[in-house]
Amino acid sequence: MSNSDANTVSQIDSFVLNDARIREALLRKLAKSRPRGVIEELHVHNGSAIADVVTLHSEAHCYEIKGATDRVERIAIQGGYYNAVFPRITLVTAECNLRKALLLAPKFWGVIVATADREAVRFRNVRMARRNPNFEKRIAAMTLWKSEMLELLPKEGTERMPRRLLAQMIADTRRELELSRNICELLICRSLRTQESERRTT
Numbered sequence: 001m002s003n004s005d006a007n008t009v010s011q012i013d014s015f016v017l018n019d020a021r022i023r024e025a026l027l028r029k030l031a032k033s034r035p036r037g038v039i040e041e042l043h044v045h046n047g048s049a050i051a052d053v054v055t056l057h058s059e060a061h062c063y064e065i066k067g068a069t070d071r072v073e074r075i076a077i078q079g080g081y082y083n084a085v086f087p088r089i090t091l092v093t094a095e096c097n098l099r100k101a102l103l104l105a106p107k108f109w110g111v112i113v114a115t116a117d118r119e120a121v122r123f124r125n126v127r128m129a130r131r132n133p134n135f136e137k138r139i140a141a142m143t144l145w146k147s148e149m150l151e152l153l154p155k156e157g158t159e160r161m162p163r164r165l166l167a168q169m170i171a172d173t174r175r176e177l178e179l180s181r182n183i184c185e186l187l188i189c190r191s192l193r194t195q196e197s198e199r200r201t202t
Contacts, residue, residue, distance in 0.1 A: 016068055017068045017116055018068060019052075019070060022065050025114070025121035026065065030053070030063070035057055038053065039053075039054045040054075042143070043143075045084065046142060049081035056184050056188045057184070059088070060087065061089070062086040062090070063091075064092065065093070066091065067093070068097070070097070079109075084139040085136075086140075087132050087135055091109055091110070093113060094115075095113055110130075111125075112126065113126050142167045144187075149167065152174075152182055
């Protein structure tokens, strides 16, 4: 391969909207809405799925990224886990995946398309996220660590219980909106602790 060919390939690669490029630009965009916290790579459903980016306001909003090199079909499986956990979900994808994304994503998911504009990444709202009707309180509670769950329950007699039982107890004693907000508050505290820990190590 000649130097000119190699440079051309390098330029093409630099404009490919992969997960990393979209994520970097998306985080900058989401920061403008001043969320109280942001968590990347949030494990849900006991690690069955990992949410790319979650913003925390009064409730959690999941953003699933599917770049130009990703298989958008994966949301057929991932979506079931996200639907059980997050009150709102938005798919962020490259233009080449848009048609398939609109077919596969649930109608209540938001859809944002990312496009490359020279060195910048631009976003266009295709569909706004609506409230998720498939939220499952017990599974959503499993997003929390055990120490976080215990903050929502009486301490006496619960500390030795397994997480699955604690999650059921939490789900049985809270309405959907209340629990969603409780989870968000605890995730915000987790996010702040993580930020503080990172500052101490830098």
